[in-house]
Amino acid sequence: MTQPSPAAEALTRHPAPGTRRPAWLLGAASAVVASVFFAVLALGRWNAGNSADYDLGIFAQGADAWSRGQWPESHIRGLSLLGDHFSPLLATWGVVWRIWPTPPALLITQSVLLGAALGVIVGYARCRAGWKVAVLIAVVGIFSRAVLTTAMFDVHEVAYAAIGLAVLCIALLQHRFGWALAASVWLLLTKEDMGLTVFAAGACWWWMYRGDGWRRPLALAGLGVAGVIVAMLVLAAVEPGSGSGYLAYFGIGKSNKLPVPEDHSLSPQRLLPVLMYVVLALVIGVRSKLTVLAIPTLLWRAVSSNIHYWALDFHYDIILWPIGLLAFVDVVSRYGVPRLHSWQSAGVGVAIVAGFGLAVSEMADRAVAPGSMFRTAAVVTNIRSLADDHLPKGARVATQADVGAYLVPTYDAYSLRPDQHPSVDYVMFTGKPKWLYQVPKCAKDKLIRDAEQVWRRGTVTLVKLPHRQRITPTC
Structure with missing residues (x-):
């Protein structure tokens, strides 16, 4: 791969006028297909009797409370959900619950959120790197273990983060500060740790556009720090020692008493999320400056004593999913598709095979059959x-x-x-x-x-x- 030319740099920021419509048509089609596929998997798991209190029952009770104009409380979790995680954006689930008060409504909503995130990513890929790369991203994106674990882990607030991160990454690549700011606010309202990612977005903006000065990167970084502080203050005020008790996994404060196995050793399993990001970025995408956005998530997961944070069996990798896919698109749009017999193309091929292998193993582990959607266990x-x-x-x-x-x-x-x-x-x-x-x-x-x-x-x-x-x- 060679250094990008000035013309390629310009194209990265501003697409040719005639490419917009086919780009977003492909994106919309990908969003619909992905949403349906994720919904079939989620509803199949529901009908098979494999949905759980943690987390579908918890969030269903929270949505029920939101729908009645009350603060979200879950008797299953045993506390106010605003004191468990800082996720005000989940008030939108209250609107969904008001229309259709049943847990499958949340499963479908999450599927649409994940599908919409993929649609945005594929549309951008079509615009920047051509339809072949966009189709590759669509297929890899749908059949990624990172998104399948989220679609099949009942529901979780991080589903909202996927589309927020997709917009944030594209805003950074297109030098659109307003969109970056809006996506950052969305992320801060999703979960308390997203403030770290927004802080990283400030660092990424400075690295990409140092000629702009310090004002914009400092605004993003400051917003991220403020978001973390506000979130932790709310958690501590609503449920003292509960939501903020997650800090115990990092050696800070008291435990929130969740029965999660802990391991304080330097286990090599701590590096599994890093390997997942490399697979999501199809190896060559790691050289993109967008990789900066993945660093906070990779760090806090690696240093935690909670073994679930290291594993690839839960929803935590969905944060890496849009970053990795768009990092690959960024590199290809700047440097071109790797030559057939180069080490880069070999790396991409290995990552694709590994990604599909991980996806198949996840579906086998969850014992999810799409046909379960049409019959109740x-x-x-x-x-x-x-x-x-x-x-x-x-x-x-x-x-x-x-x-x-x-x-x-x-x-x-x-x-x-x-x-x-x-x-x-x-x-x-x-x-x-x-x-x-x-x-x-x-x-x-x-x-x-x-x-x-x-x-x-x-x-x-x-x-x-x-x-x-x-x-x-x-x-």
């Missing part, structure tokens, strides 16, 4: 029928992690976990052999022995307690 039917037949509306129910989301919003669901002690009238759990926060069999047997009444259908058990009491599922 027996466990879901049994949860609903037991609830309809024996639970009064609004009943307080402690639920195993694979049950609660299916009871929102008709019933008041709580989490059946050793670290929480909800006061409830009923308990519902399944007999699935493996599940997150699984209730021990001996604890289930004790609940059944002490029950006033027990109903069973298939693998689902509903227990009516003799009186309202605090539940701790331990033996």
Whole structure:
């Protein structure tokens, strides 16, 4: 690859007039296809009975509260969600819930957000690097483990970050400060750690446009710092020692008591997110200045003691997804497509193969079959029928992690976990052999022995307690 010419630099900032319409038509088509695909996966997981309290049940309860004009609270999480993560943007889920009050509405909304982010990226790629690169980005983007883990991990606020980061990256590449500012505000309202990324955007702006002076990069960097400070103050004020308790994973403050395995060793697994970014950027994209935006996320994940932050099995990689894809587009638009037998083309090929391999393994691990969207598993039917037949509306129910989301919003669901002690009238759990926060069999047997009444259908058990009491599922 050679250095970009002045003409190529100009094209990077301003597209040819005739390229706009086909660029965004391809982007719109990619957005629709991706949204449908992600929705099919998410709804298939829902119908298969694999959706969970963490996080669909939590955010469904939050959306329900927002829709009634109340601050978001989740009995499953056991606190106000504004004290768990700083995500005011989730008030928009309250609007969705007002129209269609059911958890699948949030799954579809998230799918549309992720699809829209890909559409923006593909449209920009078509405009800057041609239709072949744009089609490659569309395919790689849809079948990326980073986005599939988010689409199949029920819902999470970082879905909003994907489109915000796509716009921020493009604004940086096109030298559009207003759009960069707007995208930065969007990100700050998404999650508390996004302030670090906005700070990095200030550094990136300075690196890309040093001739502009310090005012704009300092404005972005200052906005990022202010965003982090405001977010942490709100978290500490709303739920002292809860949301800010995530800092305990970095050796600061007290734990928020989430039952997450910790590891303080220098495990090589800490580098997995870095490898994911290299794959997303198709190797050669790492030389783009946009890589600066990925550094804060890669750093805080690497230094944390929370092993889930290092893993590739959750939603954390969605932050890297738009940055990596657009970094690749940036490099190709500046330096051209790598020659066929060069090391760069070999690197791109290896990254594509690795990316598809990771995606296939993720879908296999989640056991998601698109056909599940069109049939409801027996466990879901049994949860609903037991609830309809024996639970009064609004009943307080402690639920195993694979049950609660299916009871929102008709019933008041709580989490059946050793670290929480909800006061409830009923308990519902399944007999699935493996599940997150699984209730021990001996604890289930004790609940059944002490029950006033027990109903069973298939693998689902509903227990009516003799009186309202605090539940701790331990033996």
